[in-house]
Amino acid sequence: MKKEDLMKRFKLLVMVNTVFIFLGFQTVFAAGNGIVVFQSDFGLRDQAVSAMHGVALGVDKNLKVEDLTHDIPAYNIWEGAYRLDAVADFWPEHTVFVSVVDPGVGSDRKSVVLKTKTNHYFVTPDNGTLTLVAKRLGIAEVREIDEKVNRLEGSEASHTFHGRDVYAYTGARLAANKISFEKVGPKLPAEVLNIQYESARIEGNTLIGGIPILDPAYGNVWTNVPMDLLLKLSKVKDYVELYTQPFSITITQSGKTVLLKAITFERSFAGVQEGEPLLYVNSLENLALALNQDNFANKFNISAGGEWRIEIRAR
Structure with missing residues (x-):
């Protein structure tokens, strides 16, 4: 084969590989950006927040794990909703927020992931926590977490710490691109449970x-x-x-x-x-x-x- 033909084939191979690499980066970026932001009403007096951090880093040690606050008053879903809305769009697209203010833990309330029209993700019980971000940032899609797939291995007997076993684990997998948004679970109607309040x-x-x-x-x-x-x-x-x-x-x-x-x-x-x-x-x-x-x-x-x-x- 002539030298000129070899050079042409080499250049073509480089171009093809470059395209595949670019598309691969695009696909990864579209699924998440490696940032998880936690919020809860747990406080910092015990090991609960550390456990959620540990679960996230166990999914991928390269994740950037941050905290919004863990000082939401106990069971105060409304304040949890407000704090999420107050900071959400200061964070880059594809950031995954995990919010656990969950007085109904262990009940039949749904565990969901909301994707907003701004391409932010919110992992939380659907108990009113999403009221403000859903209205202001818009609902792109809502999926229910399939706990048969998205649950920390070995936690099946526990029903009182979904923040660690379900939400932190699912949020970290989504942020680290271990799962796509579609793999969170079944698609739900584009709506969330709302708390009534006075609009301006x-x-x-x-x-x-x-x-x-x-x-x-x-x-x-x-x-x-x-x-x-x-x-x-x-x-x-x-x-x-x-x-x-x-x-x-x-x-x-x-x-x-x-x-x-x-x-x-x-x-x-x-x-x-x-x-x-x-x-x-x-x-x-x-x-x-x-x-x-x-x-x-x-x-x-x-x-x-x-x-x-x-x-x-x-x-």
Whole structure:
């Protein structure tokens, strides 16, 4: 065979191999990116979180294993839902979140993996934990975990630690490309169990929203009302125009009024005297309430969850 023909064949072989390698990388990347993020209400006083980390690394020691929080109040599904939604899109596509706030462990509640339209994966019981990410990021597909296939070997007799035996194991296998999303289990309707809550909106001259969470360190009251709705309500283009302006704030729990107070909108806590209230924009660019160097939630007996509602009106 001529030297020229050999060179042509060699170049063709290199090109073919390059294409196969590229397609292989594409396929792997499409299935996961090697990142698992854990959340739970376990706390860090015992071995539970370490066990989940160990299971994940047992699947693939090269996985990047991170924690969102393990300080969700016990059984507080709503707070678990909020914390997931607050951080999800700061993480790269194909990140796998494993959330275990599971008061119904061992019952007939479904164990699922949600794939959002942003290509993030959420491994969790379908108990309301997915309420917020499903609505904001959109549902691409939901699959029920087939525990006959996706369960830590040797754990079959245990029915009280699905976080370790089912969720951590399945999430790690998905992130490490040991299984495709289709291998998680059977496809379910594109819906999840939802917790009812007040969505942010304008009705007439009133801005309405919910109180999804409290700032645990300082007792600030965080709403789900985005800053741009306040601009729309006030008919201004720049929030700077609203500094020092008072707004009428009404907070209710299950329809019962807990707080009715005039509070000024400020740039930061320093805009008011120590101990005085303010309305401000928090780090998620939503409206929030605080007392300068004091605890707003404690002083006015305010908590968070789907039954809490805030109304804001210009004065």
